Amino acid sequence: MRQLQVFLGIAEMGTTSAAGQKIALSQSATSAALNELEAALQVQLFDRVGKGLLLNENGRLLLPQAHLVLDAVRSMEAQFAQPDAAWPGLRIAASTTIGNYYLPDLFAHLQSTVATNKASGLPSLFIGNTSDVVQRIENYEADIGFIEGECHQAGIVVEPWLQEQLILVCHPQHALAQAAGQRCSVSDLQKEAWLLREAGSGTRETVEQYLSQQLQAFRCAGELGNSEAIKYAVAAGLGLSCLSVAVVQELLAAGRLIQLHPEFAPCERRFSLIYQAHKSASAQLAHFLQLVRRWPSVTQTAAPGEAGAAT
Template sequence: MKITLRQLQIFVAIAEHGSTTAAAEQIPLSQSATSAALAELELLLGTSLFDRIGKRLSLNETGRSLLEAARGTLNGVEEIERNFGMGEGRSLPAWIRLGASTTLGNYVMPERIAKLLRTEPLTQVQMRIGNTQEIINAVQRLDVDAGVIEGPCHADDLDVQPWGIDALVVVASPEHKLARDSQRCSIEALRSQRWLVREAGSGTRESVDNVLLPHLGGFSSSMQLGSTEAIKQAVGAGLGIACLSSCSVQDLLALGRLTVLTTELPPLERMLYCIAHRSKRFSASLTRLLEPMTSESMR
């Protein structure tokens, strides 16, 4: 049995209206027949096309990859079958919508996406970057398929899994007085500095508050900046010191514009998390993209 025009018509209707009941009213067809046609199409393709959140059907990354083709080629089923290799047992290429908090989106995920596309050149990846709370909100709304974040997630409706360990370092300009001191920076000396920090809602900010403030007891002076890049440049200009992800400062360390301070603090690190809606089913491509960071912890 091959794909039929009727199956594609029903698939598009469900995608546009969000349920088999609403799609059945538009076609028109009975709700049971509409559900059966969708089940047959998914069985034929060997993959689900929707995430089922209660009574709502929301296209997953594989379904989105089919939607545009289905809309434009309802009279060209043979072309769809040829493009997606139906007769050769191959799976549909995925269209992934990923959310990533700022540090991970800027410094970790681009390399992972490039690695995935070297083996899956037809896969499409769209990445939304925001602070941790923004990514949590996007996952809750199903605006993205999954997210990787730098701060804890307390949303009850999401599945939250540890994803890796991120080393944090205290950095300063090489010209800063603490950098010129040959001794370890004391807790008192660190506390007295101007600290450059991210905005509330940022995973970096929450991590710094959680791992640093218990040792310092507070900041004598602080300045809030809206991005890690802004903080790095400000530190390099001598505006203050900062606690940042090790991976985010490698470029300016290599250029000699930043230096890692030797301090009396214990090693600082934070947990990274992968989050998804509890009803979300990962495609094989999304699973490969979001394999947990084990030996590649960012140190």
């Protein structure tokens, strides 16, 4: 097992010294483990290029199998280390809006299903953009991913999960906000400054495609790394944006943002579940997936923050 950990570390980091630091081994011990693995398999796994190591064809063949073996071992260790836990060692990765606004209610629902003789610990949660989540699933660093954007990687299963609406928002004193009851025209919106998420974000992908289709041309005045920053920038009068209802509902209720109603169709998107096609599912993981797939029926008429009460 240590040899496979070393192999994966070198494949990721590119040198034995960097891999050793990642897995807390000396460079000599890392090199020795690689030599032992190559001797056992009777093949070389890397091409030596300068001071670095690059996976060769043999290494690329071994890579997914090594991930599978270590993932199975990790799941087994977690289950036996926490026999009374509801979700032993379960690793979740989610893109930003889902992780911040939807998963807390989902976790509350999951906790309500836990038997009284089970520990109440939560799954571990990583939050990043869609590309970060896909990468974690590819590298077997997460068991289940929740994404807002697209995923076309081979070997990853993509399941439709929830539908969500994004709305146009502006500062209450913005000129477009003063035309109460009127729909905003394409020409009006083309003139405005738009605030967007960073490249690689599922929200950015959805909004950029939507605005391009509806406005043909629009001006991006700035990119910000999360939707929280964008909504407060809009509330400060720095531009318009198109954001998840879940993200802006609090500032809308407080009167710090105004929803704009365009003369064209609203923006909708689909959230998806993703996971490795060849991953062996433990009983806990299978049960978790079953509950997650059922959860949209609880929340389809409830905004985030209300779903826990609905359960």
